[in-house]
Amino acid sequence: MRVAELSRRTGVSVASIKYYLREGLLPPGERTSPNQASYGEDHVRRLRLVRALIDVGGLSVVGTRDVLAAIDDDGVSLHQALGRAQDAVMARVEPTPSDDAAERAEKTVAELVARRGWAVTHGNPGRRAAVDVLATLERLGGERVAGLLDVYAEAMEAVARHEVTAVVDPGDRERSVERVAVGIVLGGALVAALRGMAEESASARLLAPGPAAAEDPG
C-alpha cells in the first residue's frame, strides 16, 4: 500500500507519517522505483505502536525511537529492553541539588532496597526518581506520604512480579521484547489510571461530607 492508505488505516496524517519516517520511528517502505515505495502490514502495526507509546504512554518522539531501536536490535536482551523502556518513560531525572535532604533520601532508598532484597542497580532511573521525590517531600514537610514507602514498595513488588512473568515467553524474541516495552510503558499508564480511580473511591468513603456525598469532584 502507499502512504495515503497507511494514513487512512491508522488515522495518522500523511504529514506525520513523513515526519516519523524522517525521525526513524517508522522504517522506510520497500522501494518499487527510484522515488516510489510500498508499505505493508508491519508498517500499520508499527505505526499503531508508535501512536500508543506517544499518545497513551506519554513518551516523547525521541524516547519512542530509542525504545523501537531496542526492539529492532537483535543484540538487545529482554532485560536490557526493559531498561531502555524505563529510560524512555523516566526521561525527566536531572542532577539533583545534592543537599542534606538528598543524602537522607538516598540512604532511605538504599535501606528500602536492602530490606526488600531487591536487585536494583545504582543507575536505575526509578531509583533516582525515588530519591528525588523523597528529598522533595522532606523539603516540603510531606513526611506523611514518605512514611508510606513500604506500602508503595509492597504494592509495586506485586505488580512488577506479575507483569514480568506475564510478559515472558520464550518464543519470538522481537514480539517478546515488544511486549516488554509495551508492558513497561502502558502498564505505567494503567497503574496511574487505577490509582486515580482508587483514590477517588477512598476519598469518597473517607473524606466526602456525608453519606449523600456523590458530588462530582471534577
Added chain:
Amino acid sequence: MRVAELSRRTGVSVASIKYYLREGLLPPGERTSPNQASYGEDHVRRLRLVRALIDVGGLSVVGTRDVLAAIDDDGVSLHQALGRAQDAVMARVEPTPSDDAAERAEKTVAELVARRGWAVTHGNPGRRAAVDVLATLERLGGERVAGLLDVYAEAMEAVARHEVTAVVDPGDRERSVERVAVGIVLGGALVAALRGMAEESASARLLAPGPAAAEDPG
C-alpha cells in the same frame, strides 16, 4: 525580603519568579510603596511547592495554578481538592476514537469497578485513562498486560487507602488540602519510581541471562 533573596533562598531565577507572579502561581508580595513589594516565608514555601509540582510531579504551569487555586479556595473541600489535583496530573486524556475496542474497554472497567465496589464517578480522569489504555492494549494485542487488571487494582486499592488515611487530618484546612495535593502529585511520581525499581529487580531475577546477571541495563 525582596525578589533577589527569594530567588537565592529557593534557587529559582528572578525572571522565573516574575513569570510565576504573572501567571498567578505566586501571590504578589506585600506592597511597601507604589512600585516595591516585600515577600515572606509563605512565598518561600509556596515557591518550593510550585517547583516540586512542576519539576518532580511533572505538572504544567497551568495545571499547577489550578491546583494552587484549589488549595487557596476556602470553599474547596478535601475531596474536591483531590479531584482537582487528579485533573492536573491526568491532563492528557482526549476524546477517544470510540470504536469496538473502546466500548469493550469501557465495559471491562465498569465490571472492575462493580467487582471491587469502588465509588468512582463516570468523569474520573483515571477512569477515562484506564479505558484508553485498555482499548489501546486490545488494538495492539497486549492481552497479557490487560489481564493483570485485578492485580493492578488490588495494589492500587491498598496504596490509595493508606494514602488517603495518612493525609487526612481535621486540623488546619489549608495545610490539609495542600497535603492532599502533594500526596496525589508526588505520590504518583513515587509509585512510578518504585515500580521502575521493582521491575528491574523482577527482571534481573527472571529474565537476566544467568546468575552472574549484574549487567547495567541503562
Added chain:
DNA sequence: CCGTTCGGATAGTTCTACTCTCCATTCATG
C-alpha cells in the same frame, strides 16, 4: 495524456516555559 499522488526536503507553525530587555522608580552606600 494529464491531473493526482508520490517521496523527499525545507521551511513554517503552535505551544510551552521560560528569559531578556526596557524603563521609570526606589533603595542603599558613601
Added chain:
DNA sequence: CATGAATGGAGAGTAGAACTATCCGAACGG
C-alpha cells in the same frame, strides 16, 4: 544627597518539541 544597583511591571524574544505546509520533479492511473 548623589549615584549606581536593584525593583516591579510589561512586552518581546527564545528554545525545544511536535507537528504541518509548501515545493519539486518523477511516477501512477484512468
